Amino acid sequence: MALPAPATHSTPPARVGRRERRSAEIRERLFHAALQLFAERGYLETTVEDITDAADLGKGTFFNYFPTKEHVLATFGGERIAAIERALERAQKGPVLPVLRDLMAGVVGTSTESPAMLRAIYSAHASCAPVRAELHKRLQTARRLMTEIFTLAQKRGEIRRDLPAAELARLTQLLLLGITMAWALDPEGSLPGTAQDVWDMLSPNLQTREKGRKTKSRRRMRS
Template sequence: MTAESTSPQLGLRERKKLLAKQALERAAFELFEQKGFDATTVEDIAALAQVSRASFFRYFSAKEDVLANEDAQRRAAFMATLAARTDEPVLVVLRDAVHAHIAGMDVLERQRVLAYTRVMIGSRTLLGQAYEIRIQWLRELELLLRARLAGRVDLEMLAPMLADVTMSVLETAMRLASINPELDFDEVIDSGFALLRPL
């Protein structure tokens, strides 16, 4: 249960809605890992969460949406971290933003992201969705890097390359952690950015 679900600012109705949505998310992840994404139906998810099929569609337009539910908020927070630090070397800021992105996840959110990674690897449908999400991240990151580095370097190659490598470091950390839960995220991130030092 997240802090949001127990917040005193939420009324009873809003808390019930949030709890129902969280129950659907937990059920979906459990089934995706047990049966695989493609073999799991919306009916399966609703049944495990003990809600109706119609209730599922109050919160999600498709089962894919359960997995990418919080991506926009995560992406916005990541870009805000980068945008706030304009007077430091770009590689330091990128590395620190990746660290902060992972450190900012609570235990349940991290488990959900790692579960998504495991499920995604086994589903062509989700690989397509993950690619679309990655492109959104890359576009925003590249725009931010172009603005930050304007007038200082040749941006035609460097901005997209830095954006792509930053995403690769983050994705590699998640992929390796989905296989080995004992992985030291900080070590993977620092190793990835150490490769960029010559730039």
């Protein structure tokens, strides 16, 4: 004899308390103050005390939220990883090419606020071994997630299969890095616009030959 199912009670979502909101606000203040100083002074020239002074907080407060200065950059990179994770979730539910297009626009979109900040971050990666190691881990994670996206597209016949999904992910990642680095060094024109131009070139070459020919034909007709 089956036991009766236990009664269920709907639990309202927990509200974020004042303390949690305050903690999140302080973390954001530290994060944005740090990025601003990295852009103005450079990563290596910015101290933890500089960051807490700019955020109008005590020096010890910093270490309650970031174990080291390098972890600020890890947070910046983590936002991009989160964007790729969201893209993978979308790709599991629908067509992949629109997801890749939006991902490219979204990733470069997070970089358009300050070319100086990007230059400071690239400089930190080049000159600081712990930061470089953290970047390497993030790149590996991002490439693994993008490989999953390309694998889904290949299984569905949405994109070419003559190149491994991992290789497509690697090449696409290099394109994204190149776009943002080139703009950081010479911020002329629109970064999202450049990303769109690159996507228009890349998309037909990702698709199967038949789909790619149709896409190119439609573009020639529009022009």
